Every structure is written in C-alpha cells, then in structure tokens.
Amino acid sequence: xxxxxxxxxxxxxxxxxxxxxxxxxxxxxxxxxxxxxxxxxxxxxxxxxxxxxxxxxxxxxxxxxxxxxxxxxxxxxxxxxxxxxxxxxxxxxxxxxxxxxxxxxxxxxxxxxxxxxxxxxxxxxxxxxxxxxxxxxxxxxxxxxxxxxxxxxxxxxxxxxxxxxxxxxxxxxxxxxxxxxxxxxxxxxxxxxxxxxxxxxxxxxxxxxxxxxxxxxxxxxxxxxxxxxxxxxxxxxxxxxxxxxxxxxxxxxxxxxxxxxxxxxxxxxxxxxxxxxxxxxxxxxxxxxxxxxxxxxxxxxxxxxxxxxxxxxxxxxx
Amino acid sequence: xxxxxxxxxxxxxxxxxxxxxxxxxxxxxxxxxxxxxxxxxxxxxxxxxxxxxxxxxxxxxxxxxxxxxxxxxxxxxxxxxxxxxxxxxxxxxxxxxxxxxxxxxxxxxxxxxxxxxxxxxxxxxxxxxxxxxxxxxxxxxxxxxxxxxxxxxxxxxxxxxxxxxxxxxxxxxxxxxxxxxxxxxxxxxxxxxxxxxxxxxxxxxxxxxxxxxxxxxxxxxxxxxxxxxxxxxxxxxxxxxxxxxxxxxxxxxxxxxxxxxxxxxxxxxxxxxxxxxxxxxxxxxxxxxxxxxxxxxxxxxxxxxxxxxxxxxxxxxxxxxx
Amino acid sequence: xxxxxxxxxxxxxxxxxxxxxxxxxxxxxxxxxxxxxxxxxxxxxxxxxxxxxxxxxxxxxxxxxxxxxxxxxxxxxxxxxxxxxxxxxxxxxxxxxxxxxxxxxxxxxxxxxxxxxxxxxxxxxxxxxxxxxxxxxxxxxxxxxxxxxxxxxxxxxxxxxxxxxxxxxxxxxxxxxxxxxxxxxxxxxxxxxxxxxxxxxxxxxxxxxxxxxxxxxxxxxxxxxxxxxxxxxxxxxxxxxxxxxxxxxxxxxxxxxxxxxxxxxxxxxxxxxxxxxxxxx
Ligand SMILES: Nc1ncnc2c1ncn2[C@@H]1O[C@H](COP(=O)(O)OP(=O)(O)OP(=O)(O)O)[C@@H](O)[C@H]1O
Ligand SMILES: Nc1ncnc2c1ncn2[C@@H]1O[C@H](COP(=O)(O)OP(=O)(O)OP(=O)(O)O)[C@@H](O)[C@H]1O
Ligand code: SF4
Ligand SMILES: [Mg+2]
Ligand SMILES: [Mg+2]
Numbered sequence: 001x002x003x004x005x006x007x008x009x010x011x012x013x014x015x016x017x018x019x020x021x022x023x024x025x026x027x028x029x030x031x032x033x034x035x036x037x038x039x040x041x042x043x044x045x046x047x048x049x050x051x052x053x054x055x056x057x058x059x060x061x062x063x064x065x066x067x068x069x070x071x072x073x074x075x076x077x078x079x080x081x082x083x084x085x086x087x088x089x090x091x092x093x094x095x096x097x098x099x100x101x102x103x104x105x106x107x108x109x110x111x112x113x114x115x116x117x118x119x120x121x122x123x124x125x126x127x128x129x130x131x132x133x134x135x136x137x138x139x140x141x142x143x144x145x146x147x148x149x150x151x152x153x154x155x156x157x158x159x160x161x162x163x164x165x166x167x168x169x170x171x172x173x174x175x176x177x178x179x180x181x182x183x184x185x186x187x188x189x190x191x192x193x194x195x196x197x198x199x200x201x202x203x204x205x206x207x208x209x210x211x212x213x214x215x216x217x218x219x220x221x222x223x224x225x226x227x228x229x230x231x232x233x234x235x236x237x238x239x240x241x242x243x244x245x246x247x248x249x250x251x252x253x254x255x256x257x258x259x260x261x262x263x264x265x266x267x268x269x270x271x272x273x274x275x276x277x278x279x280x281x282x283x284x285x286x287x288x289x290x291x292x293x294x295x296x297x298x299x300x301x302x303x304x305x306x307x308x309x310x311x312x313x314x315x316x317x318x
Numbered sequence: 319x320x321x322x323x324x325x326x327x328x329x330x331x332x333x334x335x336x337x338x339x340x341x342x343x344x345x346x347x348x349x350x351x352x353x354x355x356x357x358x359x360x361x362x363x364x365x366x367x368x369x370x371x372x373x374x375x376x377x378x379x380x381x382x383x384x385x386x387x388x389x390x391x392x393x394x395x396x397x398x399x400x401x402x403x404x405x406x407x408x409x410x411x412x413x414x415x416x417x418x419x420x421x422x423x424x425x426x427x428x429x430x431x432x433x434x435x436x437x438x439x440x441x442x443x444x445x446x447x448x449x450x451x452x453x454x455x456x457x458x459x460x461x462x463x464x465x466x467x468x469x470x471x472x473x474x475x476x477x478x479x480x481x482x483x484x485x486x487x488x489x490x491x492x493x494x495x496x497x498x499x500x501x502x503x504x505x506x507x508x509x510x511x512x513x514x515x516x517x518x519x520x521x522x523x524x525x526x527x528x529x530x531x532x533x534x535x536x537x538x539x540x541x542x543x544x545x546x547x548x549x550x551x552x553x554x555x556x557x558x559x560x561x562x563x564x565x566x567x568x569x570x571x572x573x574x575x576x577x578x579x580x581x582x583x584x585x586x587x588x589x590x591x592x593x594x595x596x597x598x599x600x601x602x603x604x605x606x607x608x609x610x611x612x613x614x615x616x617x618x619x620x621x622x623x624x625x626x627x628x629x630x631x632x633x634x635x636x637x638x639x640x
Numbered sequence: 641x642x643x644x645x646x647x648x649x650x651x652x653x654x655x656x657x658x659x660x661x662x663x664x665x666x667x668x669x670x671x672x673x674x675x676x677x678x679x680x681x682x683x684x685x686x687x688x689x690x691x692x693x694x695x696x697x698x699x700x701x702x703x704x705x706x707x708x709x710x711x712x713x714x715x716x717x718x719x720x721x722x723x724x725x726x727x728x729x730x731x732x733x734x735x736x737x738x739x740x741x742x743x744x745x746x747x748x749x750x751x752x753x754x755x756x757x758x759x760x761x762x763x764x765x766x767x768x769x770x771x772x773x774x775x776x777x778x779x780x781x782x783x784x785x786x787x788x789x790x791x792x793x794x795x796x797x798x799x800x801x802x803x804x805x806x807x808x809x810x811x812x813x814x815x816x817x818x819x820x821x822x823x824x825x826x827x828x829x830x831x832x833x834x835x836x837x838x839x840x841x842x843x844x845x846x847x848x849x850x851x852x853x854x855x856x857x858x859x860x861x862x863x864x865x866x867x868x869x870x871x872x873x874x875x876x877x878x879x880x881x882x883x884x885x886x887x888x889x890x891x892x893x894x895x896x897x898x899x900x901x902x903x904x905x906x907x908x909x910x911x912x913x914x915x916x917x918x919x920x921x
Binding site: 045046138154156157184185186187188189190192193196211212213214215217218219251252254255256257265268286 | 361362475504505506508509510512513531532533534535537538568571572575576577578585586587588589590592
C-alpha cells in the first residue's frame with residue numbers, strides 16, 4: 001500500500017495571463033509511488049523541476065494535469081484541503097533566512113502553526129513541547145533561542161528550527177526541498193541528522209529533494225532522477241549509486257566531486273547557445289551514447305529490472 | 319628547488335564597519351611554488367575572498383592591511399603604487415571572481431565587451447588581431463565562436479563562467495586565482511569546467527590559487543590545500559595529507575562531514591556550532607568553542623603554526639585523533 | 641530589534657529626513673498647545689482691524705481684528721488633523737485593497753488593477769470638488785473624501801509588495817501550516833510590506849493639507865473651523881494693503897507640505913538605502 005501515488009503529473013508554466021507567450025514544461029508526465037516511512041529522493045540539475053514537484057505535491061501549486069492520490073484519497077484538481085490533510089503534508093525550503101517571518105520571534109513562528117492545528121491544549125504545553133524538540137536538536141539552553149528574531153540566528157540554526165516547526169505538526173508526509181544546499185559543509189550534517197532522527201522517530205515519509213547525488217545516496221531509500229521535467233530513472237538508492245543505467249545518471253555520478261574515489265568522467269556533448277528540444281529524448285542533445293532512434297522519439301520509462309526503471313533507448317533495443 | 323611565485327607572510331586584513339573591526343584575515347602565511355595550485359578551503363566568512371582580494375590589491379575602501387608582506391612574481395604587492403599595480407594587474411596575474419556571473423553588461427554583445435577589455439590593455443593591436451586572439455581564447459575554454467555575437471542573457475551559467483575564465487586569461491597571466499569559479503553551476507557543468515581548468519593550467523603552465531568551500535572541487539584541482547577558519551590558517555599540507563590524514567580537528571570534521579557513496583547509511587558527522595564573531599579579539603584557539611578535543615589550555619593560548627612532517631598545523635593538540 | 645534601530649539610523653542619516661522630523665515636532669507642539677501658545681482666542685474680534693505686525697500682534701490682525709498669529713497656531717490643529725485622518729484613511733484602504741488584490745490574484749486582481757489605473761488617471765481634485773459641493777462643507781466629509789479618493793497609489797504600492805512577499809518561503813510555509821488567507825495577509829504580508837506605503841503616506845499628508853487649503857480657498861471649506869486655507873480665502877480682498885493676513889497662513893501651508901515631503905524623503909532613504917550603504921553579504 002503506497003502513501004502517495006502520482007500518475008502522469010504535468011505542470012506547465014506559461015508567461016502572461018492573457019497572451020500565453022511561451023510555456024515551460026517544469027514537470028512532464030511524472031509517475032511514481034512513495035511507500036510509507038521511506039525517504040524518497042528526487043535528484044536532478046538546476047531547473048529540472050524538483051521544486052515544482054515539491055510545491056505541487058504539498059498542494060501549494062496547482063498541477064496542469066495528472067493525478068495525485070494521498071492515503072487513498074485524491075488530492076489533485078484543487079488546492080483546497082481539509083485541515084487534517086493540510087496538517088499531514090508539510091514542507092521545508094532551501095533558504096532558511098526566507099523561511100521565517102522576519103518580524104516574528106522564533107517562539108511566535110513555532111506557536112502559531114501549533115495553535116492553528118490544535119496541537120496541545122494550551123500555550124504552556126505547546127511551549128513545553130517546543131522546548132523538548134529544541135533541546136533534542138542541540139539548542140542549549142533552548143529558551144534563549146525562542147526570544148530571538150530570525151536574523152539573530154545562523155542559517156544552520158534556522159534550518160534546524162524550520163525542521164522542528166514542520167515536525168511539531170506531526171506530518172505524515174514531509175517535503176524537504178534542498179534543505180541543506182545553502183548551508184556550509186560543517187553544519188550540513190547536523191541539519192541532515194536532525195531530519196533523519198525526527199522522521200525516524202515519528203515515522204514520517206519524506207520526499208528528499210537535492211541536486212547532490214552523494215547526499216541522496218546517503219540518506220534515501222529510493223531515488224528518482226529528473227531531467228528537464230521528465231523522469232529518466234527510478235530505483236533504490238543503492239542501485240542508482242552503484243549501478244546507474246541511464247546515461248544522465250551515469251554522467252551525474254561521474255561528475256560528482258568526491259574526495260574518496262576518483263572516477264573517470266564521461267564526456268558529454270557540448271550544448272550550443274540555443275537549446276531547442278525536439279520530439280526526441282530530452283537528454284539527446286548532451287547524451288554521449290545517443291543514436292538515430294534517440295532523435296526521433298522520447299523513450300518511455302520501462303522497468304527493465306525489478307525495481308529499476310529507465311527511460312532510454314539503449315535498454316529497449318530488442 | 320622550484321621558484322616561489324607567491325609568498326604571503328603574516329598577513330592580517332581587517333574591515334571597519336559601523337565602528338567595529340572585523341578581523342577577516344589574521345596572521346596568514348603560506349607559499350606557492352611555480353606550477354603549483356594551492357586550494358583555500360573554509361566555510362563562508364572565513365576570509366578566503368578577502369585573502370584573494372588582498373593578493374591582487376583590489377580590497378574595498380573600508381579594508382585595511384594591518385600587517386604582513388606579499389611577494390607575488392617578484393613584486394612587493396603591498397608597497398607598489400597604484401599606477402604600477404595597474405600596469406601588472408590582469409597582465410601578470412588575474413582572478414576569476416566569485417559571483418561574476420553578472421559582471422558583464424546585459425545590453426552589449428559578449429564579443430564587443432571582450433574586445434574592449436582586450437583593447438584597454440593592448441592599445442596597439444588591430445581589429446583583426448583582437449578578433450583572432452578572442453577566437454583563440456574561446457577555443458581554449460571550449461566555447462563556440464558564435465558566443466561572441468550573443469548577449470549575456472542568452473548564455474547558460476556554464477558558458478558565462480567559461481567567458482569569465484577566458485576574460486581572466488586574456489592577457490596571458492602567469493598567476494591566476496579562481497574564487498568559487500564553479501560554485502553556482504550544476505554538477506555536470508562544474509565537472510566539465512574543472513576538467514577544462516585542469517588542462518588549461520597544464521598547457522599554459524599557470525600557477526595559482528583555487529578558492530572554494532567544496533573540498534571535492536579543491537581536491538580535484540590542487541596540489542596543496544590551505545584550510546582557513548575564522549580568518550586564520552589552521553592547516554596547510556598536500557592534498558593527500560589533508561584528505562587522508564587531516565591533523566587539525568576542524569579539518570578532520572570537514573572531511574568527515576562529506577557523504578560518501580561507499581558508506582553505509584549511517585549518520586553524517588559534522589561540526590556543531592558556528593563561526594565566532596570576527597569583531598571580538600580572541601586570546602585562545604579560534605576553534606576551541608567548537609572543538610571536540612579542546613582542553614582548558616586551548617581556551618588560554620593562541621596556537622602558533624607549527625611545522626610537522628612537511629606540513630603546517632595550528633593546534634595545541636596536534637596529531638591527536640578524535 | 642535590529643531592524644528598528646537600523647531604520648532609525650538610516651532615517652536620521654537623511655538630512656531632509658532629520659529636518660522634516662524637527663519641523664514636524666515643532667508643528668505638533670504648536671498644534672497640541674495651541675491655547676497656551678496663542679496669545680488670543682482665534683475667534684476673538686477686536687477693534688484693531690488690519691493692523692500690521694507689531695509687538696501685540698506679531699503677525700498683525702485681519703479684517704475683523706482677529707490676531708493672525710493665534711489663528712495660524714490654531715489652524716495647525718485643523719491642518720494636521722486633516723492631513724493625518726485623510727492620509728491615514730487612504731493608507732488603510734490602499735493597504736487592504738492592495739494586499740487582497742495582490743494575494744488573491746486572478747480576475748479579482750485584474751479588475752482592481754484597472755480601477756486603480758483609472759483612478760490614477762482621473763483628476764481627483766475635481767471629483768473632490770464635486771462631492772464637497774454636493775454633500776456639504778463639513779470637515780469630516782472633506783477628510784473622508786480626500787481619503788477615499790487618494791488610496792489607489794497606496795494600493796498599487798501594496799499590491800507590488802504583496803506579490804513579492806507571497807512568493808517568499810515563509811508565506812508558502814504558512815499556507816502549508818494551514819493558516820487562512822486572511823490570517824496570512826494580516827499577520828505576515830501587511831506588517832512586512834507596508835513600509836513603502838507609510839513613506840508614500842507622509843507625502844500624502846502634505847497633499848491632503850494642500851487639498852483642504854485649496855477647497856477652503858475656493859470657499860468650499862468647513863465654515864466652522866479655523867484653517868489656513870480659509871484664512872487665505874478671507875484675506876484675499878485685503879491682500880493689496882494687508883499682506884500679513886495672507887502671507888503668514890500661506891507660509892505655514894507651504895512649510896507643512898515641505899515638512900511632510902522631507903519626512904517622506906527620509907523614510908524613502910531608510911527603506912531603500914543606497915547600494916553603497918548595504919554591506920555586501
Ligand atoms: N512561477 C514560475 N513561472 C514560470 N516558470 C517557472 C516558475 N517556477 C519555475 N519555473 C520554471 O520551471 C522549471 C523548473 O523549475 P524548478 O524551480 O522546479 O527547478 P528546480 O529543479 O527546483 O531547480 P533548482 O535546483 O535551481 O532549484 C524552470 O525552467 C523554471 O524556470
Ligand atoms: N566590504 C566588507 N566590509 C565589511 N566586512 C566585510 C566586507 N567583506 C567581507 N567582510 C567580512 O569579512 C569576513 C570574511 O569575508 P570573506 O568574503 O573574505 O569570506 P569568504 O571566506 O570569501 O566567504 P564566502 O565563502 O561566503 O565567499 C566576513 O565576516 C565578512 O562578513
Ligand atoms: S535514449 Fe538515447 S539520447 Fe536518451 S539517454 Fe538513452 S541513449 Fe541517450
Ligand atoms: Mg529548486
Ligand atoms: Mg568569498
């Protein structure tokens with residue numbers, strides 16, 4: 001039984017309300033299942049639609065078409081959610097400094113959502129609970145931080161509080177959009193660890209969005225690879241990291257700077273000034289292995305091994 | 319024995335802002351030998367860019383060099399007059415700036431802007447010679463010639479960054495500083511540019527610095543690594559030494575906070591805490607408040623940079639493993 | 641809160657802002673303590689008509705022998721009241737409508753934007769003139785009418801602010817947390833986005849004072865209050881030989897308008913500091 005099922009999700013952005021001058025296919029036919037309790041990774045380069053996916057799934061942005069089923073009931077079609085479902089889906093964003101109302105003290109920023117969702121009976125209990133979470137997250141002494149304004153805290157501290165704010169609502173499903181990519185290396189670990197601890201404790205399912213393949217490989221159970229709005233590969237994290245099949249994933253893997261292992265880089269084709277995408281494979285313009293078929297048609301996503309789907313003609317040659 | 323191209327001695331640079339003094343660089347010394355690339359790593363605000371700007375003497379007006387000496391390609395950089403400096407900057411040495419992606423004017427074609435930059439330094443070149451040199455430069459950074467006719471917004475981040483690199487190489491400098499030259503790019507483009515920089519460095523026999531907060535990037539490009547923390551040099555060694563056997567607790571923490579593909583799904587380890595307030599003078603090890611092995615002594619003494627087995631470390635508990 | 645002290649510091653760094661503030665405080669004291677400061681009652685008639693400035697009457701007297709200085713001092717009360725009430729109303733309406741329009745978006749926003757645009761093109765003073773002529777010459781009406789006709793510029797500013805704030809992560813998180821649109825608008829968007837409207841309102845205070853003066857000058861002012869506009873209107877016929885009865889209220893009107901434009905300038909400075917003053921971060 002899956003917690004979240006997404007079928008053929010599309011999101012096109014168009015500029016101009018009356019004259020639709022151009023449209024960006026931020027998501028173009030994405031389908032996947034998320035099982036309860038897992039950490040589902042979404043990776044891909046800048047602009048491939050990761051944030052869009054997070055916003056659509058957390059019902060902050062409407063999809064163009066497609067179906068989203070959450071705990072057996074349909075979410076797609078409207079942004080109006082009943083308060084209970086609203087509480088169950090939470091989101092954390094990339095920029096910790098933008099994630100807090102600059103005029104509210106941390107305490108208010110944490111209390112407000114709890115009050116709205118009737119977590120605990122009164123503010124005293126809520127405060128108690130907040131302090132407990134803060135303490136677990138390594139804020140010492142926790143109440144000293146509650147009185148501060150967001151600009152008085154560091155990015156790493158704010159991002160940890162951002163995670164606490166989401167987890168205080170006991171969500172079933174949490175979208176974490178690049179939650180460490182703006183932080184310094186030395187504080188990333190504390191943020192990721194806090195997230196992992198809390199979601200394990202509360203059995204929360206996570207959509208973990210990142211552009212960092214090594215981080216995804218480290219924390220996720222499944223990984224989905226997006227390229228220009230299309231799913232190109234989906235498998236367990238182990239498979240994606242150890243034996244990636246899609247040329248893009250392989251290229252990504254070979255270019256991830258690592259101090260542990262020097263990998264041979266796969267050369268990709270150079271992109272020109274104009275990047276026109278025809279009807280062929282989305283990755284064709286850069287793919288080092290492309291052949292005639294690739295220019296003609298976008299390959300479908302096919303499960304070529306158990307639990308391992310790839311959209312590439314290389315694996316469909318029969 | 320190779321020639322020393324860059325020699326930084328006891329350099330301290332402070333900023334004055336709102337009557338406060340920010341100690342951005344404190345007592346930093348290191349040398350770069352001919353043909354070597356040295357990486358400067360450290361978290362945001364540790365003074366990496368300030369160090370680079372001091373070396374090419376492009377500090378903002380509220381900055382002051384409090385002490386130290388910099389010798390670059392035989393020039394005593396800090397005592398050179400502004401006029402003399404202008405003659406050699408960009409010719410003898412140059413820099414690719416952090417956040418340089420929007421350095422070009424959006425309303426002029428890339429080619430014209432590059433040509434102007436070239437003319438400014440070589441007034442005697444003819445139009446044709448300039449165009450020839452530009453084309454040659456573009457080939458060097460793997461860009462098609464048609465980018466000369468493009469406007470900056472028509473180019474991707476990777477292409478723009480290659481242009482900035484081309485711009486820095488315009489006058490064939492001997493020494494170059496890359497300040498976060500690949501940071502804003504996606505992994506594949508970053509990887510490609512790193513490869514390109516590698517081959518450029520080899521073919522032009524350049525010497526220089528690579529500044530990045532990303533140990534991965536630095537380890538790909540550099541022979542040696544300088545680790546900075548809160549404006550101070552905490553460790554300096556060969557890339558292998560730093561990555562395989564970091565001595566300073568801060569470097570150890572940095573190396574261990576990298577996720578690794580090979581690792582089991584286990585906790586990442588990081589360094590709890592934040593960079594200290596740089597406007598307060600310190601009379602202790604700057605890293606002590608975050609250091610897992612700090613003892614009372616660390617809160618009383620400023621550690622000096624000691625040389626051990628051909629590498630330099632500023633830690634009172636040197637060699638101690640966590 | 642650092643934001644506030646920074647704001648004050650930047651405001652005071654503007655020379656105009658500082659001058660405006662000092663002038664405004666002087667005027668406020670004048671208005672608050674008018675009965676103490678003014679040597680006579682503003683309505684006291686005497687036989688000493690149209691006498692030039694002297695020791696007993698520093699600004700001279702008007703055609704009914706009333707002390708011009710005392711009337712100017714009391715007039716400050718009316719002018720400031722008109723300015724604050726009208727601009728306040730205008731700000732209130734503008735903020736609410738602008739925030740709603742920017743937040744809700746879609747067709748509602750298109751309609752509101754069209755209304756704002758047409759208002760901004762329409763010569764508002766004539767509208768005010770007509771309304772006052774029809775509904776009567778009452779100070780309350782005058783203030784209401786000015787407020788009700790000048791909000792569109794505020795709404796436009798607030799709408800732009802709202803559009804940028806609603807894309808910020810904290811607003812998206814508030815939505816995910818289940819905060820209602822009303823709550824989001826009133827607790828997050830308006831408090832964070834209203835400062836530019838405040839700066840604009842300072843300028844509008846000057847404008848409202850001028851409008852009231854103009855109405856009074858045209859004989860459409862409230863007959864039961866002492867206002868600078870009305871004094872100027874009264875003094876018109878004696879202008880050629882009793883300059884003081886028209887010059888002093890005139891000067892004060894101009895100074896007041898300048899004061900609020902200075903304050904607006906200071907607020908602008910504080911809100912949009914020059915690039916050179918922003919620390920690069
Ligand atoms: N509100 C919008 N209006 C128009 N286009 C948009 C909008 N939001 C996103 N896009 C476009 O949709 C595409 C996907 O954007 P998205 O932000 O989802 O990418 P991303 O994978 O999160 O990238 P990054 O790693 O840079 O955050 C991009 O081409 C982007 O320009
Ligand atoms: N012009 C300036 N005026 C005042 N302080 C400054 C100025 N430029 C930098 N600083 C401060 O000096 C310190 C060092 O900054 P620097 O830019 O050298 O760091 P960095 O290591 O390059 O960081 P990053 O990785 O973010 O680029 C920081 O605390 C910064 O806030
Ligand atoms: S389908 Fe062709 S172009 Fe696309 S990834 Fe596979 S080989 Fe490359
Ligand atoms: Mg994103
Ligand atoms: Mg820097």
